[in-house]
Amino acid sequence: MTYEDVLSFCEEQDVRFIRLSYFDIYGRQKNVSVLPTELKRAFTEGISFDASAIDGFLDEVHSDLFLFPDPNTMSILPWRSMDGSVIRMYCDIQYPDGTPFERDVRYILRKAVKKAKEKGITINFGSEFEFYLFKQDENGNNTFVPLDQGGYMDIAPLDKGENIRREICLTLSEMGIDPEVSHHEMGPGQNEIDFRYSQALQAADNAATFKWVVEALANMQGLVADFSPKPIENAPGNGMHINMSVQSHEELLMPFMAGILHHIEEMTLFLNPSKDSYKRMGKDKAPSFISWSYQNRNQLIRIPATHSSNRMELRSPDCSCNIYLAYALLIYAGLEGIEKNMIPDPCTDVVSVDTKRLPQSLKEAKLIASNASWLKEILGNDIVDIYVG
Secondary structure (H helix, E strand, C coil): CCHHHHHHHHHHCCEEEEEEEEECCCCCEEEEEECHHHHHHHHHCCEEEEHHHCCCCCCCCCCEEEEEECHHHCEECHHHCCCCEEEEEEEEEECCCCCECCCCHHHHHHHHHHHHHHCCCCEEEEEEEEEEEEEECCCCCEEEEECCCCCCCCCCCCCCCHHHHHHHHHHHHHCCCCEEEEEECCCCCEEEEEECCEEHHHHHHHHHHHHHHHHHHHHHCCEEEECCCCCCCCCCCCCEEEEEEECCCHHHHHHHHHHHHHHHHHHHHHHCCCCCHHHHCCCCCCCCECCEEECCCCCCEEECCCCCCCCEEECCCCCCCCHHHHHHHHHHHHHHHHHCCCCCCCCCCCCCCCCCECCCCHHHHHHHHHCCHHHHHHHCHHHHHHHHC
């Protein structure tokens, strides 16, 4: 789409409000709203904001940054269309002189995609998201009381989340995002919705939209959607399994995987950035060792049984990560594996005493990341220091 297409759409669909969204370095979505009369200025001049008010951006001395909407991310918000339509677009962030803001996480992912493209490689992503539905108290706060006591792929009446999952999927479909499957997960009140493969930036944008839609619709139903890694101590944690394929290059999957295995310790801080992330590791099919296998869901990476052999699933990340940084790091690590023709260790279903472990705590993950020159080359010293600090 072009910005002219967006302007025409706004006129034809009686759009009354436009939300311009972007992300901080932790992946938290931010936004500023404008009226249609300001849309042309947004595309041509940008909409300024105070970057010193955003964690990890700029200080007060040089605080002006500008948002430029990406027309390809335009989506109508179905639940906000009672009196005129509301649309949302994700934005690129620029300095006043027009250069890209180097801590814009969508820009970081764009660079990774560009590097792969220059080598004739396209990496597709499709992620699986787990989340709990809890009841709210009278003030709208999380009670941590699960919506139901259902288990894996149960149906109603044990599964009380099927109606809201259906509403989530239909809402996403109206927004141009089609989930692949949805079902009740293992934990009480736990749900999973998965997505088909798409190219990296689109997949990350869709994932961000998905989390926002789930949280918004759950709140409308008097519920709390909890994506945190371990919301209930004695129940399964929430993972975000990342499926990857090297498009049209099946022979590159193994070196791509080898590169990820080689750098996984360094990037774990960015895949599992919270203290609770490490309460999930090693339990209920969440991995704790750096190993891979075919079909085995206890491994860090598994090759699923599918009609195509060009697919791998990384099982350590959780939904607290910044998915833009996660995808970027995985691309860079995989490309290094391809460039150096790396070979992964043999697959195994039983780890040995010599098998390396993933970092076992946030403190350990930070220590490893702080000494990782590879991370600093990709993300810059500032982003690494912020995550380590």
